[in-house]
Amino acid sequence: MRVYNFSAGPSMLPLPVLEKVQKQLINYEGCGMSVMEMSHRGKQYMEINAAAEERLRKLMNIPDSYAVLFLQGGASLQFAAIPLNLAATHKKTDYIITGNFAKKAFQEAALYTDAFAAASSADKNFTYIPQIDAKTFRKDIDYAHICYNNTIFGTRYDKTPNVGKVALVADVSSCILSQNFNVTDFACLYAGAQKNVGPAGTTIVIVRRDLINNPMSICPNVMRYKTQDENDSLYNTPPCFTTYVASEVFAYVESLGGISAVEKINVRKASKLYDFIDNSAFYANNVEKPYRSIMNVPFVTPSKELDEKFVKEAAANGLVSLKGHRLVGGMRASIYNAMPEEGVDALIAFMKKFESDNA
Numbered sequence: 169m170r171v172y173n174f175s176a177g178p179s180m181l182p183l184p185v186l187e188k189v190q191k192q193l194i195n196y197e198g199c200g201m202s203v204m205e206m207s208h209r210g211k212q213y214m215e216i217n218a219a220a221e222e223r224l225r226k227l228m229n230i231p232d233s234y235a236v237l238f239l240q241g242g243a244s245l246q247f248a249a250i251p252l253n254l255a256a257t258h259k260k261t262d263y264i265i266t267g268n269f270a271k272k273a274f275q276e277a278a279l280y281t282d283a284f285a286a287a288s289s290a291d292k293n294f295t296y297i298p299q300i301d302a303k304t305f306r307k308d309i310d311y312a313h314i315c316y317n318n319t320i321f322g323t324r325y326d327k328t329p330n331v332g333k334v335a336l337v338a339d340v341s342s343c344i345l346s347q348n349f350n351v352t353d354f355a356c357l358y359a360g361a362q363k364n365v366g367p368a369g370t371t372i373v374i375v376r377r378d379l380i381n382n383p384m385s386i387c388p389n390v391m392r393y394k395t396q397d398e399n400d401s402l403y404n405t406p407p408c409f410t411t412y413v414a415s416e417v418f419a420y421v422e423s424l425g426g427i428s429a430v431e432k433i434n435v436r437k438a439s440k441l442y443d444f445i446d447n448s449a450f451y452a453n454n455v456e457k458p459y460r461s462i463m464n465v466p467f468v469t470p471s472k473e474l475d476e477k478f479v480k481e482a483a484a485n486g487l488v489s490l491k492g493h494r495l496v497g498g499m500r501a502s503i504y505n506a507m508p509e510e511g512v513d514a515l516i517a518f519m520k521k522f523e524s525d526n527a
């Protein structure tokens with residue numbers, strides 16, 4: 169039996185995609201081998217790689233003036249690749265600190281640039297998103313960096329901030345494909361695959377092509393966006409299998425009606441859960457309402473003991489990985505695209521029962 173898996177990542181994949189991958193696993197489209205075994209220089213994989221890019225471009229409406237890269241190393245490697253590629257001119261970067269990943273990105277940029285925390289929500293334990301605009305930033309920065317959805321703290325930007333002419337870079341690891349983005353509002357968007365896109369191993373980078381011609385001289389070749397773009401992400405061996413699965417997820421999202429259709433479902437799923445929490449005297453979520461994430465929903469019961477009991481009993485009922493991040497405690501329900509609405513309904517039903525048993 170498959171469980172409802174509320175893990176923050178790696179997380180659930182759509183069952184129809186898993187079934188298709190299973191069907192194709194040992195003999196991909198009659199070629200006599202699996203995608204895991206084929207050369208990344210062969211015709212089959214080149215087609216998979218091209219289809220992945222084409223599907224993502226269509227889904228997210230990405231113009232040709234942006235490169236779309238499928239790389240290794242996770243979002244964490246991009247924390248370094250971004251300053252190394254995009255900050256050679258002034259070596260000066262501004263970061264908005266809205267949680268743990270934003271802070272890690274900032275600390276990594278500080279290794280290579282004059283990095284500055286231009287705003288932060290640490291004063292209220294990252295339960296909101298600071299208001300920012302063009303005036304938030306220093307003069308002559310190469311870019312400003314935000315983390316759009318804060319996976320650990322359950323916050324997100326309610327809209328893309330208007331930063332004027334400042335080049336905006338966004339970590340969208342836990343919200344890519346969950347809501348519409350206007351790609352041209354950004355200089356660069358990047359995301360590890362393992363939340364909304366596919367298995368861990370592929371990292372997506374969407375970056376304005378006019379910005380990638382001037383990496384720092386110390387930037388490793390394999391991390392150079394220009395090099396990877398010129399080689400269609402095949403400069404070195406790419407994460408073949410995970411990119412293939414990601415591409416199947418792209419096709420699946422398209423079949424559901426694209427990102428707008430999926431976003432509607434996501435908003436409905438999240439609203440149900442928040443409404444239930446807000447109407448209960450037993451559960452609480454303390455994120456300021458406009459900034460509540462539609463992907464990651466942290467919540468607590470009245471005590472740590474009950475939190476622990478909740479996580480244990482939920483798992484016994486097929487609702488797994490609900491333990492909150494160690495920085496926040498309590499519970500966290502990650503309800504990414506692949507979490508069916510029935511999973512959220514099952515969680516709410518369990519929460520009701522747990523409340524009546526323990527209140």
Ligand SMILES: *Cc1c(COP(=O)(O)O)cnc(C)c1O
Pocket residue numbers: 177241242243244245269315317318319339340341342360361363
């Ligand atoms: C998970 C996550 C990361 C880290 O991704 P890795 O692939 O483990 O490097 C970075 N940023 C955000 C917003 C995340 O959710």
